[in-house]
Amino acid sequence: MPLDDLEQALAGLAAAPPARVFDRITARWTRATSPLGDVDVAYTEHGVAWLRPAALGTLAEEFKARFARPLLRTDHPPAALTDALATGDGGGLDYDLTWLTPFASSVLSAARTIPRGQVRPYTWIAERIGNPKAVRAVGSALGHNPVPLLIPCHRIVRADGLGQYIFGVDAKTTLLRGEGAIE
Amino acid sequence: MSRPDDPVPILDALREDLDTGFAGLYDAYRVYVHTVALRATGSPADAEDLTAETFLRAYRSLISTRPPDLDTLQPRAWLLTIALNTLRNDRRTKARKPPPGPLDNAPDRCDPTQNPARAAEQNETARELAARLALLPERQREAVVLRHVLDLPIAEIAQVLGVPEGTAKSHVSRGLAALRVHHREAVNAAR
Known part of the structure; x- marks a missing residue:
């Protein structure tokens, strides 16, 4: 039986969420060089959230214990973050630290x-x-x-x-x- | 929309690597969750909040000490159930929000090449339809959205709404009948 107009119109009401919703759910992490050697850094849509030396290998575990969000690796972190890591000067960055006391x-x-x-x-x-x-x-x-x-x-x-x-x-x-x- | 729901590769990916698998889960079901959220809240901003909250709750359930059994999980029904539960919890705990209004960002669908009567029917724009959908009783609206917007089978709708299949079917047909009355009135008025 063919769909009538009403049913066709209803089927047209499905809507994908904007891309930013995915960033509200998942966080990103990246590995970069720093004055401490290679470091792993996690960040959310609000800013940098966690940093650990790559050699420790504890970034994901520690980040998730606090944030309980998926953490996906990216090779394209914001330039400001890579620059800040290279120089060790994080003064201009945003941070996701609202959970702190x-x-x-x-x-x-x-x-x-x-x-x-x-x-x-x-x-x-x-x-x-x-x-x-x-x-x-x-x-x-x-x-x-x-x-x-x-x-x-x-x-x-x-x-x-x-x-x-x-x-x-x-x-x-x-x-x-x-x-x-x-x- | 009608996409066959085959959760097996998605569940396999979750077993393989929870976080990248979860990105696949999001990709597969984001339209379902967001559509339910948008039709339930009537507000794009609230729908975004509810969609994000639903997937975060799902993830937290997966990493909890009592995660759902991936061997038997039906991810779409699971996510939609979380979405509706979250919505009802929010309504209980927050100040009550006004019912969904006619405003949303559904695109108008209008084809000027049609003849007038036909065009009137087509002028039944998505926006107007969304507005009338919003006026249905909650359960009927949810059932119509799940059945006719998202093309879910009745058994899955019953599961999501937590009602017997007969009840789900009845919500769908009553909701659709109410919309159809308005639909005819709109078409006749346009003639």
């Missing part, structure tokens, strides 16, 4: 203001965020920075030495030497 978020925001080639003590961050006694918590928040390198938590040091780093003190030394912050 307000405290951790303020710590990382403060860390972003430290220029390349300079370092600050942990107490400086604590004072800057209006919580001068929270030095230990500042260290913890920096240690859980989901996007190290781009948000330069390596530029926060102890008064009597470099202090810890999420990827080890050797990596911290390399980064700060490369930036001319230490000899």
Whole structure:
């Protein structure tokens, strides 16, 4: 039996979603060179979300534990991201960090203001965020920075030495030497 | 639209690699989910939200500690069920939204080469039809969309709506009959 006009018109109401819907569901990851060597970086439609050294191989697991979204590899990341990774300067990037606690978020925001080639003590961050006694918590928040390198938590040091780093003190030394912050 | 629903390659791809397989799942069923979302919400922006939320919930179900069994999963019915459940949950938890209105971005379909009476029928534009579809009772609208917009078999519609097949069939025919009355009125008015 042929379809009548009404049925034909109804069949014409099917509609594909705009392409941007797929980007709201899936995140992308890419591998790029950086001052830390090869790094894996995940980003969502809101911005850079996670960064780990490629050698660790933990990017997907850690990203998904937090975001619970599919993560697809791309060989065509935004140019701004590749540039930022090459130079280690992530100041101009957008980040997807809304899941952080307000405290951790303020710590990382403060860390972003430290220029390349300079370092600050942990107490400086604590004072800057209006919580001068929270030095230990500042260290913890920096240690859980989901996007190290781009948000330069390596530029926060102890008064009597470099202090810890999420990827080890050797990596911290390399980064700060490369930036001319230490000899 | 009528595309045979063969979920086997899609499920195989999900088993092979969940994330790239999920991209295939999205590609295969995005039109189904989005069409249901658009006809249910009446708003392109809300339909995008609901489509994204549906697929995210589906993914989270797949990575959960109690994922659906891929050997028996019917992905299209599963996704459409998630979409309708999400819609009803949203309605319960959020402030109630106004019912779907006549505004959407369905294209007009009009062929000026037809004779006037025929053209009047064709002038039954997608926009007007969508508006009248929006005025049907919810279950009838969903049933008509699943049957006549998306070409699903009655058994699958019953599964998605969570009703017996006879009830699903009845929702479809009542909804279609109501639309047909309006359709004739529109055509006669144009004559």
